[in-house]
Amino acid sequence: MRRVSLDVTDLAVYYRTLRGDVRALDGVSFSLADGEIMGLAGESGSGKSTLAKSLIRMDGRMRRIRGRVELDGTELPVDDQRAMVPFRFHEVSLIPQYAMSALNPTRRIGRMIRELIRSRGIDYTAVHPELLRRLELVGLDAQVLDRFPIELSGGMKQRVVMVLSTLLDPSLLIADEVTSALDVTTQRSVAEALAGFRDRGFITSMIFVTHDLALVHQIADTIMVMYAGRPAEKASSRTVIEAPRHPYTRMLLSSLPEVGVTFSGKRLEGIPGQPPGLLDPPEGCRFRDRCPLAFAKCAEEPPFTEVAPGHWAACWKVEG
Numbered sequence: 001m002r003r004v005s006l007d008v009t010d011l012a013v014y015y016r017t018l019r020g021d022v023r024a025l026d027g028v029s030f031s032l033a034d035g036e037i038m039g040l041a042g043e044s045g046s047g048k049s050t051l052a053k054s055l056i057r058m059d060g061r062m063r064r065i066r067g068r069v070e071l072d073g074t075e076l077p078v079d080d081q082r083a084m085v086p087f088r089f090h091e092v093s094l095i096p097q098y099a100m101s102a103l104n105p106t107r108r109i110g111r112m113i114r115e116l117i118r119s120r121g122i123d124y125t126a127v128h129p130e131l132l133r134r135l136e137l138v139g140l141d142a143q144v145l146d147r148f149p150i151e152l153s154g155g156m157k158q159r160v161v162m163v164l165s166t167l168l169d170p171s172l173l174i175a176d177e178v179t180s181a182l183d184v185t186t187q188r189s190v191a192e193a194l195a196g197f198r199d200r201g202f203i204t205s206m207i208f209v210t211h212d213l214a215l216v217h218q219i220a221d222t223i224m225v226m227y228a229g230r231p232a233e234k235a236s237s238r239t240v241i242e243a244p245r246h247p248y249t250r251m252l253l254s255s256l257p258e259v260g261v262t263f264s265g266k267r268l269e270g271i272p273g274q275p276p277g278l279l280d281p282p283e284g285c286r287f288r289d290r291c292p293l294a295f296a297k298c299a300e301e302p303p304f305t306e307v308a309p310g311h312w313a314a315c316w317k318v319e320g
């Protein structure tokens with residue numbers, strides 16, 4: 001048995017709003033093995049970024065209702081900013097959605113990196129040689145440090161962000177939509193560079209958040225599909241693509257006509273109906289209104305259970 005690196009148990013995270021709590025994550029449980037790259041897929045609003053963020057840092061509007069996050073056997077104090085400081089970047093690192101467009105346009109890349117590293121209490125001169133080595137590994141020479149963000153292509157910026165986020169060899173890297181603003185060829189090389197970081201031991205395991213199942217299929221060992229704040233299915237990438245068992249995953253894949261061939265870049269859309277609102281989601285299976293197989297029992301929430309070795313699904317129609 002491979003060691004479990006990340007263990008998430010019954011995590012529920014809500015956003016406080018004037019209209020009430022948005023139940024963005026509800027009862028999320030899964031684990032990640034040492035060395036595993038897990039693709040995290042699902043429609044817009046299914047809770048991917050909320051999950052990504054809540055494993056490292058709750059923002060002011062997020063509230064952990066219940067649940068536990070453990071990394072390498074230690075509980076992460078995810079809703080205590082200060083207590084998370086020793087873990088962030090050292091143990092768990094996040095490349096947030098839109099990170100590359102958030103680079104400060106008035107700072108040269110080198111200065112920005114220096115300031116960021118120092119703000120984390122790390123000796124810049126000590127990590128400088130490793131920084132140069134890793135930039136070179138992803139195809140960037142040292143001159144990139146003298147440039148402003150506007151002088152770099154999207155792919156170059158994304159590589160800078162990747163190198164920076166993994167400089168301290170975190171155990172877990174969460175990459176949120178790092179490829180979505182890039183052209184197809186660059187998407188692939190950025191995704192491959194990240195998988196290369198795992199192969200070289202810069203990171204141990206990774207959650208790769210994406211809309212693009214074709215891309216994630218190429219680099220991820222497993223895929224977890226989320227629906228309306230809950231995991232629907234998790235299995236090896238191959239199983240999810242070739243033999244999915246949850247009705248939502250099946251519809252998702254059949255709405256993409258040439259699976260594994262040309263649907264790169266397409267968004268996960270095309271299933272009639274809308275996911276339920278998360279301000280006051282219905283009881284039971286959240287896919288019920290759109291599911292062709294729904295029956296009376298679906299008024300109760302289906303547990304996310306292991307239906308075959310390494311294959312989890314939350315559906316009353318999927319037999320173990």
Ligand SMILES: Nc1ncnc2c1ncn2[C@@H]1O[C@H](COP(=O)(O)OP(=O)(O)OP(=O)(O)O)[C@@H](O)[C@H]1O
Pocket residue numbers: 015016017022024042043044045046047048049050051061097278
């Ligand atoms: N700050 C916020 N306040 C209130 N609700 C929020 C906030 N941020 C996200 N949400 C809601 O939480 C749910 C999950 O959002 P999240 O951003 O995690 O989805 P996502 O799967 O990352 O979507 P996308 O694919 O568009 O990035 C959505 O219903 C969203 O509207």
Ligand code: SF4
Pocket residue numbers: 246247248285286287288289291292293294295298302314315316317318
């Ligand atoms: S639990 Fe019921 S409604 Fe939900 S996916 Fe399964 S069959 Fe469909």
Ligand SMILES: [Mg+2]
Pocket residue numbers: 048049050097
């Ligand atoms: Mg998102």
